[in-house]
Amino acid sequence: MSDSQFDQLRKVIYQRAGIHFLDSKKYVLESRLSRRVEELEFENFDQYIMYLTTGPYQMDEFQEMFNRITINETSFFRNEPQLLYFEQQVLPKLIEARQKTKTLRIWSSAASSGEEAYTLAIQLHRSLGIRAMDWKIEILGTDISEKVLLQAQEAKYPHYAVRTLSPMVLQKYFKQEGSFYHLDPSLKTMCRFEKLNLKDRISARRFGTFDVIFCRNVLIYFDDEMRKGVINMFHDQLAKDGTLFIGHSESLRNLNVKFEQIAAPQAFAYTKL
Ligand SMILES: C[S@@+](CC[C@H](N)C(=O)[O-])C[C@H]1O[C@@H](n2cnc3c(N)ncnc32)[C@H](O)[C@@H]1O
Known part of the structure; x- marks a missing residue:
């Protein structure tokens, strides 16, 4: 994932969900979404960003992406x-x-x-x-x-x-x-x-x-x-x-x-x- 792809992705994520990926978290986004790019048989993140932001599958793909990028750690009686x-x-x-x-x-x-x-x-x-x-x-x-x-x-x-x-x-x-x-x-x-x-x-x-x-x-x-x-x-x-x-x-x-x-x-x- 190039810096520019990271910037585009984190911008759309922020616009949709308010989740802010710091520069230091680029690897997190990359590792969590690489498999998705492969599953969709895209050659690179540019194609994925297009798929995510234009066309008929936007809503579904945003959901799929949030399922993958959110940190869901929790436990009973936490704190x-x-x-x-x-x-x-x-x-x-x-x-x-x-x-x-x-x-x-x-x-x-x-x-x-x-x-x-x-x-x-x-x-x-x-x-x-x-x-x-x-x-x-x-x-x-x-x-x-x-x-x-x-x-x-x-x-x-x-x-x-x-x-x-x-x-x-x-x-x-x-x-x-x-x-x-x-x-x-x-x-x-x-x-x-x-x-x-x-x-x-x-x-x-x-x-x-x-x-x-x-x-x-x-x-x-x-x-x-x-x-x-x-x-x-x-x-x-x-x-x-x-x-x-x-x-x-x-x-x-x-x-x-x-x-x-x-x-x-x-x-x-x-x-x-
Ligand atoms: C680390 S868990 C915290 C779970 C629980 N509150 C706890 O403290 O154990 C954070 C949760 O926030 C959700 N989350 C992140 N961004 C969100 C948003 N914009 N709207 C709603 N939920 C969001 C994630 O999907 C994740 O399940």
């Missing part, structure tokens, strides 16, 4: 101290505040293969116990990659994916079948998964307002302009008393957005100003 803050500090107050409507809506906005959304379902189940039956809980997982969303919808994980779960949680919420662990259907029904590009604020509106939004480990792939757009979208779609959680290596500093950081170490959480 446990932060999730404990959610479970022990945020959830009890929210349950109290929503006593009348008994409705809770949570958005896992870069859901990958579903581990984050299902972790939240486990935490909600633990917090509400038998009361969960009286509540309408909706955990929405969205992602730009269809490939990972299909995995999320299956709620079936290999041994490696459940390695971070305690034996107690594994036994209580999963059923082992062969070499796979299937999530309990009662938790699975709390969650649904939909495709959403975080750059598409208009599409996001159809999902309505949420009490808690998780946007972890995806802002790092965006530049400030895209981050600001995404965070403003969350501002519009977060309840007045809602909480936004971001990844531990991410920050809203310098974005000039209407959020205030919660003063709790390891929470990486924000409320609306």
